[in-house]
Structure formats: C-alpha cells, structure tokens
Amino acid sequence: MFEEISRKLDSAFQKLRGKGKLNEKDVTAGLREIRLALLEADVHYKVVKEFLSAVKERAVGNEVLKSITPGQQIVKIVHEELVKLLGGQSAPLRLASQPPTVVLLAGLQGSGKTTFAAKLAARYKKRGKRPHLVAADIYRPAAADQLEQLAETIGCTITRGEEGESPESITERAIRKARGDLKDLVIVDTAGRLHVDDDLMGEIERISAVAEPHETLLVVDGMTGQDAVNVATAFQERIGLDGFVLTKMDGDARGGAALSIRHVTGTPVKFVGVGEGIEALEEFHPDRMATRLLGMGDVITLVEKAAESIDHEKAIRLAERMKRQQFTLEDFADQLKSLKNMGPLDQILGMIPGAAKLPKGLSVDEKGLGRVGAIISSMTPTERVEPVIINGSRRKRIAAGSGTSVQEVNQLLKQFDMIRKMMKRAGKKGRRGLMPIGF
Amino acid sequence: MAGFFVNLKRGLQKTRSGLVNSLKSAVTRQDPEELREELEAVLLQGDVGILAADRLIKSIQGQDGDRWQLLEEEMLRILEGEGENGERPPITTGGPHVILLVGTNGSGKTTTAGKLASKYAGEGKSVLLAAADTYRAAAIEQLQIWGERSGVDVISQERGADAASVAYDSLSAAIARNMDVLIVDTAGRLQTRSNLMDELKKIRRVLQKQGDQYPQETFLVLDATIGQNALSQARLFHEAVELDGLILTKLDGTAKGGMVLAVRQEVDLPVRYIGVGERADDLMEFSPKEFVQALLE
Numbered sequence: 205m206f207e208e209i210s211r212k213l214d215s216a217f218q219k220l221r222g223k224g225k226l227n228e229k230d231v232t233a234g235l236r237e238i239r240l241a242l243l244e245a246d247v248h249y250k251v252v253k254e255f256l257s258a259v260k261e262r263a264v265g266n267e268v269l270k271s272i273t274p275g276q277q278i279v280k281i282v283h284e285e286l287v288k289l290l291g292g293q294s295a296p297l298r299l300a301s302q303p304p305t306v307v308l309l310a311g312l313q314g315s316g317k318t319t320f321a322a323k324l325a326a327r328y329k330k331r332g333k334r335p336h337l338v339a340a341d342i343y344r345p346a347a348a349d350q351l352e353q354l355a356e357t358i359g360c361t362i363t364r365g366e367e368g369e370s371p372e373s374i375t376e377r378a379i380r381k382a383r384g385d386l387k388d389l390v391i392v393d394t395a396g397r398l399h400v401d402d403d404l405m406g407e408i409e410r411i412s413a414v415a416e417p418h419e420t421l422l423v424v425d426g427m428t429g430q431d432a433v434n435v436a437t438a439f440q441e442r443i444g445l446d447g448f449v450l451t452k453m454d455g456d457a458r459g460g461a462a463l464s465i466r467h468v469t470g471t472p473v474k475f476v477g478v479g480e481g482i483e484a485l486e487e488f489h490p491d492r493m494a495t496r497l498l499g500m501g502d503v504i505t506l507v508e509k510a511a512e513s514i515d516h517e518k519a520i521r522l523a524e525r526m527k528r529q530q531f532t533l534e535d536f537a538d539q540l541k542s543l544k545n546m547g548p549l550d551q552i553l554g555m556i557p558g559a560a561k562l563p564k565g566l567s568v569d570e571k572g573l574g575r576v577g578a579i580i581s582s583m584t585p586t587e588r589v590e591p592v593i594i595n596g597s598r599r600k601r602i603a604a605g606s607g608t609s610v611q612e613v614n615q616l617l618k619q620f621d622m623i624r625k626m627m628k629r630a631g632k633k634g635r636r637g638l639m640p641i642g643f
Numbered sequence: 644m645a646g647f648f649v650n651l652k653r654g655l656q657k658t659r660s661g662l663v664n665s666l667k668s669a670v671t672r673q674d675p676e677e678l679r680e681e682l683e684a685v686l687l688q689g690d691v692g693i694l695a696a697d698r699l700i701k702s703i704q705g706q707d708g709d710r711w712q713l714l715e716e717e718m719l720r721i722l723e724g725e726g727e728n729g730e731r732p733p734i735t736t737g738g739p740h741v742i743l744l745v746g747t748n749g750s751g752k753t754t755t756a757g758k759l760a761s762k763y764a765g766e767g768k769s770v771l772l773a774a775a776d777t778y779r780a781a782a783i784e785q786l787q788i789w790g791e792r793s794g795v796d797v798i799s800q801e802r803g804a805d806a807a808s809v810a811y812d813s814l815s816a817a818i819a820r821n822m823d824v825l826i827v828d829t830a831g832r833l834q835t836r837s838n839l840m841d842e843l844k845k846i847r848r849v850l851q852k853q854g855d856q857y858p859q860e861t862f863l864v865l866d867a868t869i870g871q872n873a874l875s876q877a878r879l880f881h882e883a884v885e886l887d888g889l890i891l892t893k894l895d896g897t898a899k900g901g902m903v904l905a906v907r908q909e910v911d912l913p914v915r916y917i918g919v920g921e922r923a924d925d926l927m928e929f930s931p932k933e934f935v936q937a938l939l940e
Binding site: 240243244245246247249312313314315316319343344345346347349351352353354357385398399400407425427428429430431434436455456460461480567 | 644687688689690693747748749757762777778780781782784785787788789802832833836866868869870871872873875893895896897898902909922925
C-alpha cells in the first residue's frame with residue numbers, strides 16, 4: 205500500500221537531504237514532485253493544493269532554512285501535515301454500551317460492502333463476540349447467497365429476505381431477532397447504489413431510520429479517483445456517516461481517496477481492506493499510514509501481526525535454545541510456519557522500513573518456503589536435531605519424500621548451517637531475541 | 644445511434660454540468676498562466692491524468708482559433724488513438740466467437756457478461772455463458788440469474804473448481820453445440836497479484852488449446868469511478884492476457900469519463916463498450932466522436 209508515493213517522496217527528499225542548506229528553490233522543486241505523486245495517487249486536486257501550501261508555508265520559513273539538517277526538517281513537516289490530513293488519531297469501531305451494536309454499510313456498486321461485512325463479522329467472532337449478518341441487498345442477483353455462503357464460512361448467523369420483502373423489513377426483523385438471541389453485533393449489508401440515484405438514496409435513508417445504527421460506514425474502493433469526495437459528501441448528507449472503509453488496498457492503488465475523504469468530510473477512515481481472505485482487514489492508523497507514505501515502513505503493524513501469529517511459549521523456548529545454540533531444523537520449520545501465518549509475504553515486506561526502495565515487482569517466493577517446509581517434514585526427528593548425520597542416501601530419501609531434488613535438500617542444509625553459524629556469532633555478542641529468518 | 648445519445652446524455656448529465664461549466668469558464672482566460680492553472684484543475688479533477696491533461700492544455704495554449712473546438716478536436720484525437728483503430732473481428736459462422744472478460748474485484752464483470760449475453764441473444768445469436776469465477780461466493784448463482792433473464796445457458800462447475808477447466812469445458816460445449824458467441828466471466832483480481840494473473844494466463848492458454856483464434860476478444864472491465872489506477876490495470880492485464888479493448892462501467896454516476904482519455908493516451912487500447920446503468924440494455928457501443936460531443940455539448 206502506498207509504495208508508489210513512498211518511492212516518489214523518497215526520491216524527492218533524496219535530493220533535499222543531499223544538501224546542507226536549502227533555499228526556496230530547492231523546497232519548491234521537492235514539493236513539485238510531491239504534488240505530482242499525490243495527484244497520481246488520486247488525492248483530490250483541492251486537497252493537494254491545501255496540503256502543499258501548508259507544507260510550503262512551514263518549509264520555506266526560517267524553521268527549515270536555519271535548522272542544521274533542513275532535509276530532515278522537511279521530512280518531519282511533510283509527515284506531520286500528512287498525519288493531520290489523515291485525521292490525527294485512529295478511530296476504532298465504537299461499540300454500543302447496550303448490545304447489539306448495529307453497523308450499517310453503504311456504498312457504490314462493487315466497492316466491497318459484502319466482503320467487508322463478512323470480514324468485520326469474522327474479526328469480532330475471533331474476539332469472542334457474537335456477530336449477526338443481515339442481507340439487505342435485494343437487487344443484485346445472488347447477493348444474499350454470497351453473504352450466506354460467507355456467513356457459513358465464518359460460522360455466524362444471518363437474516364435474509366423472504367420473497368418480495370423490503371430491505372427495511374429485513375433489517376427490522378433481523379435486529380429484533382439479534383436482540384432476542386443476545387447478539388453483540390448486527391452488520392447490515394445493503395445494495396450498492398449511486399449517490400445520485402434519488403430512489404435508492406431514499407431507500408437507504410429508510411433503512412437507516414429503521415436500523416438506528418450506532419455506526420454507519422461508507423465502503424469506498426481504494427482505487428477511487430477524484431469522485432470519491434462527491435460520493436462521500438452525498439452519503440454523509442443523506443444518512444450521516446461515522447466512518448469510512450477503504451477496500452482493495454492490497455494492490456498498487458495509492459489510496460489517495462483516504463486523504464481526500466478524511467480531509468473534506470472530517471469523518472475518519474476506520475478500516476482498510478488488504479486482501480481477499482476473510483482475515484485481510486486492518487484498522488486504519490493515520491500516523492502509521494503517514495509513516496508508510498514517507499517510505500519509513502510500518503513497523504508497528506508488523507509487530508502486531510507477529511504478536512498475533514506467533515505462539516508465545518514457543519517463541520520463548522526458541523529464544524532460549526538459540527541462546528544455548530541448540531537451534532534445530534524443527535525450530536526453523538516452526539519459524540517459517542509463523543512467518544506464513546502473518547499473511548502474504550509481499551504484504552509483510554511492504555511494512556519493512558526501506559522496502560519501498562526495493563525494485564518494483566519483486567515478489568517473495570512463497571512456494572519456495574513451502575518446499576522448505578516439505579523437506580524438513582520428510583526428515584526423521586533425529587535428522588532434524590542432528591543434521592550432520594544426513595548422508596547421501598538420506599538426502600536421496602528426503603528429496604524423494606518431499607517431492608524435491610537432492611540439490612534443494614543440499615541448499616537447505618547449507619543455509620541452515622549458515623544460520624546456525626550466524627547465531628553463534630550473535631550469541632557471543634550477547635544479543636537476544638528472534639532473528640527474522642527468510643528476509 | 645439516437646439511443647446512444649439519449650442514454651449517454653442521461654448518464655453524463657451530472658458529469659456535464661460540472662465539467663463543462665468549469666471548462667467553459669477556464670477557456671476564456673486570457674492570461675496564459677491562469678489558463679493553464681484553471682484548465683489543469685478542471686481536467687485533473689475529471690481524472691484525465693497528468694499526461695493527457697498536459698497534452699490537452701498544450702493544444703490550446705498559444706493557438707489561435709476557437710479554443711472550445713480545439714479542445715474537442717484534441718480529445719477526439721486522444722480517444723481515437725495513435726495506432727490503427729482496428730476493427731473488431733466479426734462474428735463468423737466458423738466456430739464460436741469467444742469473449743473473455745477480465746478485471747479487478749467489483750468492476751462489473753459479471754453484470755457486463757450478463758448484459759453482453761442479452762445483447763447478442765437479442766440480435767438472434769446463439770449465446771453461451773461460462774462461469775469461470777469459481778472463487779467469489781455466489782458468483783456462479785449471480786451469472787445464472789443473468790442467464791435465465793436472457794434465456795442463455797450457463798456452463799459452470801462447483802465453487803472452488805479450476806477456473807481454466809470451466810473455461811475449457813465451456814468452449815468444448817460451445818463448439819459442440821455450434822454456438823455463435825461464448826462469454827467467459829472470470830474472478831476479480833488485483834493486477835499486482837502475480838499468482839492470480841498466472842491463473843488468468845492459464846485460462847487463456849487452455850482456450851487456445853482448442854484453436855489459436857480463441858479467445859477472439861479479451862476485454863478489461865474498468866470501473867469508471869476509479870482514478871489513475873486504471874492505467875496500472877490496463878498495463879498489467881494487457882501484459883498478462885493481451886487485451887483487445889476496454890469496457891468502461893458505471894458511467895452513470897458523477898465520475899467524469901475522463902478516465903477514457905487517460906487510458907487511451909497512455910495505454911493504446913480502444914474502449915469498446917460503456918455501461919451506464921443496471922438494466923440489461925444499459926450497455927452501449929463506444930463511439931469516441933459522440934462521446935466527446937456528448938461530453939462537451
């Protein structure tokens with residue numbers, strides 16, 4: 205996400221950083237590139253204008269020119285202004301004091317409402333809550349079937365309409381049922397509608413009146429162009445919005461819509477959809493996003509992901525073993541597994557500081573990791589602890605068992621040997637903690 | 644073509660009032676800097692993109708003559724493209740005409756497949772739909788409902804099946820039944836997911852196994868409300884499966900068809916259809932001339 209802007213801003217600042225002192229010309233030149241980057245990222249034209257004038261006002265002033273490291277000073281200013289633009293603080297979903305919390309979803313056709321509804325339900329289900337889905341889209345063919353199939357995957361309940369039932373009636377019935385069944389969260393998925401379609405905007409007004417939602421979220425495609433601002437304003441005027449969801453942000457969409465919407469409507473972006481899997485949903489954090497925008501990487505999200513996917517006891521035991529230099533192939537396989545649990549590797553890579561500088565199109569060889577797992581699984585427990593005993597015939601057996609070649613087995617053993625040696629050295633220096641393997 | 648005008652104008656109503664009024668005031672500016680800045684503001688807000696906007700501005704700057712007309716002419720030049728504005732391959736009787744629809748999630752592929760099926764069926768052609776989106780929940784059911792509406796058979800397998808195998812079977816069926824047209828709906832995918840793009844290449848490959856001519860046309864379905872990412876989509880999908888053209892959907896909102904200019908300018912692919920509504924007949928053949936006229940009129 206945002207790699208493209210990051211790369212562009214980075215190159216703009218590279219030039220600024222190279223100089224000891226900055227004059228107005230340098231600043232203007234740097235900002236021109238930022239302007240292009242933001243416009244190409246679909247940030248709204250007017251927002252770009254305001255943003256740049258705010259930055260320039262601060263940058264060209266004494267603050268920069270007299271500071272010892274003017275380049276860094278500008279980075280700091282751009283960062284601060286970006287955070288401001290993105291909303292300053294993160295805004296989580298507000299749960300009602302008296303459950304169930306009712307969440308109403310609205311948006312254009314194809315923005316990703318149904319997928320988001322399922323992701324949100326899955327997220328709260330994972331936290332031990334009892335979500336209930338409502339299929340209030342009576343127009344798109346098979347929309348209710350789609351939500352029902354997703355509900356089944358998540359293992360949560362759903363209300364769908366009877367033949368000819370209105371969305372208002374479906375919603376009302378669903379909320380009543382959810383209340384009776386002591387559900388925590390009711391998520392109302394509505395039909396996609398154009399903000400200029402008066403009939404359908406009237407319909408969602410009526411749905412909203414019936415649902416009395418605690419949170420009304422507008423689901424916006426992260427690839428949306430300049431029109432995002434019009435869409436957001438129109439929905440806000442009709443049904444009032446508590447937040448936005450930005451979807452499809454796992455591609456190369458630069459997500460300028462996030463900056464625009466937040467700035468123009470004053471309503472926070474709450475979630476970001478980052479993939480097709482049911483778990484591919486992140487809370488929106490303006491500060492982290494701004495950091496990422498500047499090519500500094502999103503270390504906090506990375507750490508959180510790691511915390512979610514790594515088994516703590518195992519991690520502690522592993523750290524102990526590494527300290528005592530007893531790291532085995534089995535531990536190696538475990539680490540690979542938790543690495544994979546963190547999500548698609550190319551996404552993880554995007555969060556690492558400086559990753560924006562990596563060549564575009566660089567992809568992580570997930571299949572290769574899978575093969576490594578297979579090779580280790582084909583070893584006997586003794587072999588995993590004492591790889592020295594793996595001779596030629598054992599290598600052949602392992603290669604055959606894992607569907608790989610002897611060369612690949614050799615390569616893995618060689619790599620593992622190197623890792624062990626590195627750990628030995630690190631251990632001598634007295635360093636602790638996990639080593640990120642695979643990067 | 645009269646229908647094109649009425650429908651398109653209805654769809655572009657909002658677009659026109661905003662874009663046209665600002666453009667009209669912008670072209671009257673005498674100061675060159677002011678002219679540039681105002682034109683750029685209007686064009687960029689219309690998602691035209693920086694390169695296309697630059698080209699349009701240059702076409703007016705320092706030129707004598709009716710600026711309005713100059714602008715119209717340049718827009719038309721962009722839309723008609725640099726390369727040969729190739730004719731579409733005709734639908735012949737020698738085997739099915741296969742149309743492969745690709746695009747990102749939610750761009751409107753399934754709806755477009757349904758509309759295309761209805762269009763060809765309405766013209767008296769025998770049509771078959773292939774439900775090769777085996778990933779998204781209920782995508783198959785959605786296409787089946789479209790099929791029922793226009794009396795077109797849908798070839799499908801269960802959800803999670805191999806998309807390429809559905810495509811292959813569908814083409815075999817279309818050949819065996821001597822159908823005129825086969826429309827293949829595929830799963831939405833972001834263009835940066837290389838594994839999903841590989842799946843798309845495979846679909847194309849297996850279609851070609853039954854004859855080099857298949858698929859006769861591959862269209863990228865583009866949501867007109869999206870911005871500059873359309874360029875990345877056009878480039879990467881083109882790289883993967885050799886596109887023959889674009890279908891722009893959802894032009895009935897306030898999204899300003901400016902995307903058309905950006906895509907044509909930077910990736911030389913013609914727009915073939917535009918979608919301006921949810922009804923089966925809300926799909927129209929794209930005509931650059933009438934599009935520009937309707938936009939600027």
